Amino acid sequence: MRLTEVLLLATLLFSIGLYGVLTRRHAVALLLSIELMANAANVVFVAFATLRGGPGEALVLFALVVTVSEVAVGLALVMLLYRRHGDTVLDLAREARH
Amino acid sequence: MNSPVLLGEVALGAPALAALLLVVFPWARRRRAPAAGLTIASSLVAAAAAAKLVIDRTGGAPDVRVTIPWLPAQGHTLAEVGLQLDGVSVVMLLVVTVVALCVQVFSLEYMRDETARSYGRYFAYHALFLFSMNLLVLAPNLLQLFAGWELVGVTSYLLIGFYFARPSAARAAVKAFWMTKLADMGFLFALLVLFASTGSFDWTVAASPQVATAVTALLFIAVVGKSAQFPLHVWLPDAMEGPTPVSALLHAATMVAAGVYMLVRADPLFARAPATRDLMLWVGAGTAAFAALLALVQTDIKRVLAYSTCSQLGLMVAAIGAGSAFAGFFHLGTHAFFKALLFLAAGSVIHAVHSNELGAMGGLRRRMPLTSAVFVVGALSLSGVPGFAGFASKDLVLASVEGKAGWVPWVLLMASAFLTALYMGRVLVKAFLGPPSEAAAHAHEPGFSMTGPLVLLAVPAVFAGLLGGWLARSLGADYHLHLGLTPVVASAAAVLGLGAAVFVFGGAGRRVPWAAALEYFDRGAFVDRGWESLYRQVLLRVSGWARWVDRYLVDGVINALGWGTLEVGTTVRPLQTGRTRDYVFAVMVGALVLAWLGGWR
Numbered sequence: 001m002r003l004t005e006v007l008l009l010a011t012l013l014f015s016i017g018l019y020g021v022l023t024r025r026h027a028v029a030l031l032l033s034i035e036l037m038a039n040a041a042n043v044v045f046v047a048f049a050t051l052r053g054g055p056g057e058a059l060v061l062f063a064l065v066v067t068v069s070e071v072a073v074g075l076a077l078v079m080l081l082y083r084r085h086g087d088t089v090l091d092l093a094r095e096a097r098h
Numbered sequence: 099m100n101s102p103v104l105l106g107e108v109a110l111g112a113p114a115l116a117a118l119l120l121v122v123f124p125w126a127r128r129r130r131a132p133a134a135g136l137t138i139a140s141s142l143v144a145a146a147a148a149a150k151l152v153i154d155r156t157g158g159a160p161d162v163r164v165t166i167p168w169l170p171a172q173g174h175t176l177a178e179v180g181l182q183l184d185g186v187s188v189v190m191l192l193v194v195t196v197v198a199l200c201v202q203v204f205s206l207e208y209m210r211d212e213t214a215r216s217y218g219r220y221f222a223y224h225a226l227f228l229f230s231m232n233l234l235v236l237a238p239n240l241l242q243l244f245a246g247w248e249l250v251g252v253t254s255y256l257l258i259g260f261y262f263a264r265p266s267a268a269r270a271a272v273k274a275f276w277m278t279k280l281a282d283m284g285f286l287f288a289l290l291v292l293f294a295s296t297g298s299f300d301w302t303v304a305a306s307p308q309v310a311t312a313v314t315a316l317l318f319i320a321v322v323g324k325s326a327q328f329p330l331h332v333w334l335p336d337a338m339e340g341p342t343p344v345s346a347l348l349h350a351a352t353m354v355a356a357g358v359y360m361l362v363r364a365d366p367l368f369a370r371a372p373a374t375r376d377l378m379l380w381v382g383a384g385t386a387a388f389a390a391l392l393a394l395v396q397t398d399i400k401r402v403l404a405y406s407t408c409s410q411l412g413l414m415v416a417a418i419g420a421g422s423a424f425a426g427f428f429h430l431g432t433h434a435f436f437k438a439l440l441f442l443a444a445g446s447v448i449h450a451v452h453s454n455e456l457g458a459m460g461g462l463r464r465r466m467p468l469t470s471a472v473f474v475v476g477a478l479s480l481s482g483v484p485g486f487a488g489f490a491s492k493d494l495v496l497a498s499v500e501g502k503a504g505w506v507p508w509v510l511l512m513a514s515a516f517l518t519a520l521y522m523g524r525v526l527v528k529a530f531l532g533p534p535s536e537a538a539a540h541a542h543e544p545g546f547s548m549t550g551p552l553v554l555l556a557v558p559a560v561f562a563g564l565l566g567g568w569l570a571r572s573l574g575a576d577y578h579l580h581l582g583l584t585p586v587v588a589s590a591a592a593v594l595g596l597g598a599a600v601f602v603f604g605g606a607g608r609r610v611p612w613a614a615a616l617e618y619f620d621r622g623a624f625v626d627r628g629w630e631s632l633y634r635q636v637l638l639r640v641s642g643w644a645r646w647v648d649r650y651l652v653d654g655v656i657n658a659l660g661w662g663t664l665e666v667g668t669t670v671r672p673l674q675t676g677r678t679r680d681y682v683f684a685v686m687v688g689a690l691v692l693a694w695l696g697g698w699r
Contacts, residue, residue, distance in 0.1 A: 021682050030678070094676030 006047040014040035027078045027088045031071060038067050102151060102162045106181040106236055109147040109191055113228035116140035120222035133218035137225040138202050144228060145195035151188040155572055161185075163238055177299060179245075182238035185572040186362055186427060190235045193431050194352045196558075197438045198228050200551035201347040204442050207547045208343055208449055220260060220341070227253040231352055235359065240292065241299040243360060244285055247324070250353045251278050257348060258340040267339040277333040277629075281323020288316035301364040310370035317364060318374055318381075325357030325411045328385040332626050334408055338400040342448055345400060346441030350407045351434035358414040358430050365423040378419025379499065383507035383514075386412030390517035394524065395616040398454045399444050402525055406480065407437060409514055413495050416507055422498035424575035428566055429491035436479035436488055436559035439552065443473040446548055447529060450541035456525065461534030465541040468549055470530045472556045477526055479559045481519035482592040489589070490563025494577075497584045508584075516591040523599020 013036055020033025042060045049056025078088055085092040116136045119126060126132040151159075165180030202224055209220055230253055234246025259271030293299060295309045305313065321327065326334035337349045348354070361368065361378070368375055386409045393405035410433050418426035446469045451458055463470040479488035492515065499507045543549065570577030 018686065022679055022686075090678045091676075093678075 003047060003051050006043065010040045010043040010047070012040075013037075013043060025089050025091060027074075027081055027090045030090060031074045031078070034074075035067065035071070038063065038070075102154065102159060102183050103164050103181060105147040105151050105154075106162075106183050109144040109151075109195065110181070110229065110232050110236060112140040112143040112147075113137075113225045113232065117222060117225035117229055120218070120225060127218040127222050128215050130214050130217050133221040134202075134206055137221040138199070138206075140225055141195060141199040141202055141228055144232065145192070145199050148188065148192040148195045151183060152192050155185065155188055156568070165238055168241075177241050178239060179242045180238045181236045183236070185569075185574065186359075187235050189431065189569060189572065190359055190427075191232060193434045194231050194235060195228070197351045197434055197555070198224070198231075198347055200555050201343045201351075201438065201442065204346075204445065204548050204551040205341070205343045207545050208445055209341065216260075220257075223253055223256050223260070224347075227257070227348065227353075231356070234356055237363075239299040240289060240301055240364065243363065244289060247285065247320070247356060247360070248282065250348070250356060251275065251282065251324075254278075254337070254348050254353055257344040258337045260340055260344065264339070270333075270336040270339040274333040274337045277330055278323045281320050281330055284316040284319025284323075288313045288320070291316065301367050303367075305367065305370060307370055310367055311373055314364070314368050314371040314374040315377070317360065317367075318378060321357035321361055321415065322381065323357075324360075325354050325415065326408045327357075327381050327412060327415060328388055328408075329625050329628070331385065331389065331408045332629065335396075335401050335404040338398070338404050338454075342400065342441060342445030345404070346438045346445065350403065350441050351438040354407060354411060355414075355430050355434060358411060358418065358426055361415065361418045362423045362427045362430075365418070368418070369421075375419045375421060376503070379416050379503060379507050380419075382412045382414070382416030382419055383499070383510040384412070385409065386416060386514040387510040387517070388412075390514040390521065391616060392620055393521040394517065395613050395620055397456050399447065399456055399459070399525060399529065400441070400454055402456075402521060403437070403440055403444060406440075406518065406521065409518065410437065410480070413492065413511060413514070416511060417495040417498045420499045420502050420507070422494070424570060424573055424577065425491070425494040425498040427573070428569060429495050431569070432479070432487040432491040432558075432562045435555055435562055436476045436486075439472060439555040439559045440476035440480065442548075442552055442555065443469050443476060446544050446552065447473075447541075449544055449548070451535075451537040453537060456528045458535055458537045459529035460532050460538050461530070462538050462541060463530045464534065465538060466543050468543055469552065472552045472559075473530065474526065475556045476559055477522040478596075481522050481596060482515055482588055483519075483596070484585075484589045484592075485560075487559055487562035489592070490566050493585050493588055494566070496588050497582075500584055512587060512591055515588055516595045519592045519595020520599050520602075523596040524603045526596075527599055527603045 017033045017036030017038075017040060020036065021030060024030050024033055042063055045056040045060045045063070047056075048054060049060075081090070081093055082088050116139070119136060120133055121127075126136065161182075161184040163180065163182045163184075165178035167175040167177075168179045169176035202221070205220065205224070209217055212220065227250060230246050230249030232246075234243055234250060237243035237246060255271050255275040258274050259268050261267040262271070289299065291309065292303070292305065292313045296303045296305050323330045334349060334354065338345055340349070368378075389405045389408035389412060393402050393409065396402045396405060410429070414426040414429050414433070417423075417429065447459060447462060447466065448454055450462075450466060450469075453459075475486070479486035482489045482492040496508065496511055496515070499511060502508065566577055569575075
C-alpha cells in the first residue's frame with residue numbers, strides 16, 4: 001500500500017518537473033525542473049530499496065553525484081547565456097537554427 | 099636457334115633505341131652530330147639486319163613467327179604481339195630500311211640550313227618513324243599492324259608539320275591527320291568486328307563470307323585513307339608541305355604504301371570477300387586514272403609527284419583487287435625505289451633553285467648532270483619503259499586486271515600508264531630540257547651525301563624488276579614472263595606518252611588541250627569542298643544535337659536532382675525551431691512512443 005502512494009508521489013514530482021521543462025522560459029527554472037524529474041527517480045529508488053530491499057540507496061548516492069555535475073555544467077551554460085545575451089531566457093540561444 | 103628472331107628484334111629495336119635516346123636526352127637532340135649519327139646508325143643496323151634476313155631466306159630459311167601474350171585474360175590470351183618473318187615482311191623490311199637510310203643520308207645535307215634544334219628534332223622523328231614502320235611490317239596480326247599504322251600516322255603528322263611556324267604546313271599536317279584518322283575508324287571497327295565474330299586478330303582466321311566482307315570493307319576504308327585513294331586522297335598533295343626527303347620516305351615510298359602492304363598481308367581475308375575485291379579494283383583503277391590526269395596540270399614539281407603517287411598506289415590497289423596480291427606487292431617494292439629516287443632528285447633540284455615551281459626550273463641538265471640523269475632514270479622507270487624496274491611490275495599489274503570487269507579497269511590503267519609517261523615527260527621537258535631559267539643558271543650539283551643516295555637508289559630503280567622471279571619464288575607466287583597484248587600496249591603507252599610530252603610541252607607555256615578543264619577542277623578543289631561541306635552539314639549538325647542532349651537531358655537530370663534536394667531541405671527546415679522546449683517535447687514524445695512499443699500499454 002505505501003509503495004503505491006510513494007510511486008504516485010514520484011509520478012507527481014516527475015510530471016511537475018516535465019511541465020516545468022516544457023513551459024519555463026528561463027534557464028534557471030528549467031534546471032530546477034530537471035532537478036525535480038531527477039529527484040522523482042531518486043524517490044522511486046529509495047522507495048523500492050526501503051520496502052523491497054536491494055542496492056537502490058547506493059544508486060541514489062550515485063545519481064546525486066551525477067546530478068551535481070550536471071547542474072554545475074548547466075549553471076556554467078546559464079552563465080555563458082547571460083554573458084552573450086544579457087538574459088537567461090533559453091529561447092535566445094537559437095544560433096544553431098540555420 | 100632463333101637467329102631470325104634476333105635479327106627481327108634488332109631491326110625493330112635499333113630505331114626504337116635511337117628514338118628513345120633522342121627523346122630522353124635533349125642534349126643529344128639539340129646538337130647536329132649526335133642526333134643524325136644515332137638515327138643513321140640505327141637505320142644502318144636495321145637495314146643490315148633486314149639484308150641478312152633476306153639473304154637467309156634466299157638460302158632457304160623458313161617462315162618464322164614468334165608471339166608473346168599481350169593481353170592475358172582469365173587463363174587465355176586476348177591479344178598477342180610478336181614478329182612475323184616471312185617472304186612478304188622481310189622484303190618489305192629491306193625496302194623500308196634501305197629507302198629510309200638513303201633518305202636520312204640525303205637529309206644530312208638537305209636539312210643543313212635548319213637550326214641545330216630543328217635538325218635534331220628532324221632526325222628524332224625519322225628514328226621514331228622507322229621504328230613504327232618496322233613494327234607495322236613485322237606485325238604477326240592485325241592488332242599490332244594497327245598499332246604501327248597509327249604510329250606512322252603520328253610521325254607523318256609531325257613531319258608534314260615540321261615547319262610548323264608556316265600556317266600552310268600546320269594546316270596540311272592537321273588535314274592529313276584528320277583525313278587518315280577518319281579512315282582509320284574503319285580499321286578500328288574492322289578489328290572489333292573481326293574479334294567479336296572470330297575471337298582472333300589474325301588475317302588467316304577462317305571467317306565466314308559475311309564477316310570477311312564486312313571486315314575487309316572496313317579495312318579498305320582505312321586503306322583508302324592511308325594510301326590516298328579517291329575520295330580521301332586530298333591530304334597527300336597538301337602533305338608536300340613537309341621537307342622533301344620526308345615526302346620521299348613517308349608520302350611516296352613507305353608510309354602511304356602501308357595501306358597496300360596491309361592489303362597484301364590480309365589477302366587471305368580478302369580472298370573470302372569477292373565484293374570488296376571488286377570495289378578495290380574499281381577504286382584503284384579510278385584513282386589511278388583520275389590522279390594521273392590531275393598530275394598533268396600541277397605547277398609544283400612535288401605536287402606532280404604526289405598525284406603520281408596516288409595514281410601508282412591506285413595501280414597496286416587495283417592489282418590486289420583483281421586477285422593478284424603479288425603484282426601489287428611487286429609494284430609496291432619497285433615504286434618505293436623509283437619514287438623515292440624521283441622525290442630525292444626533285445629535292446636536289448629544289449635545293450639548287452630554291453623553288454618548287456616547274457616554271458622556275460628549266461635547262462637543268464647542263465648545271466646538274468647527275469641529278470638530271472637519275473631523275474630521267476626514275477621517270478623512265480615510273481613511266482614503265484621496257485628494261486626499267488617500273489615496266490616489270492607495272493606490266494604484272496596490268497596483266498592481272500586483263501579481262502576483268504569488262505576490260506574497263508584495264509583501259510583505265512592503260513590510260514593512266516599513258517598519262518604517267520605524259521606528265522613525267524612534261525616534268526622532264528620543263529625542268530631539265532630547254533633553255534636554262536634564271537634560277538637554273540646558278541644551280542649546281544649538291545654534295546656527296548645528297549648525290550650518293552641518288553645513285554644508290556637509281557640502281558634498284560633500274561634493276562629491281564629483274565628480281566621478280568626471285569621474289570615470286572620467295573613468296574610462293576606464280577610468276578612468269580609472258581608476251582601478249584598487255585606488255586605490248588603498255589610499252590607503247592609509255593613510249594608514246596614520253597614522245598607526246600616532248601611534242602606537246604616542247605615550247606614555253608605549252609600544255610595539253612584539255613588543261614583548262616583540269617585546272618578548273620584542280621583550283622576548284624571540289625573534293626576538298628565536298629569533305630568540308632560534309633563536315634559542316636553532317637558532323638557539326640550532329641555535334642549540335644549531341645550538345646543539346648548533353649546540356650538539356652544529361653545535365654538536366656543532374657540539375658533537377660540538385661534543385662529537388664534544395665527544395666526538400668527548405669521545406670523541412672522549419673521543423674528545427676531552435677527552441678529548447680520543442681526539442682524536449684520531441685524527446686518526451688519519443689520516449690512515450692518507445693515505452694508504448696516496449697509493452698507499456
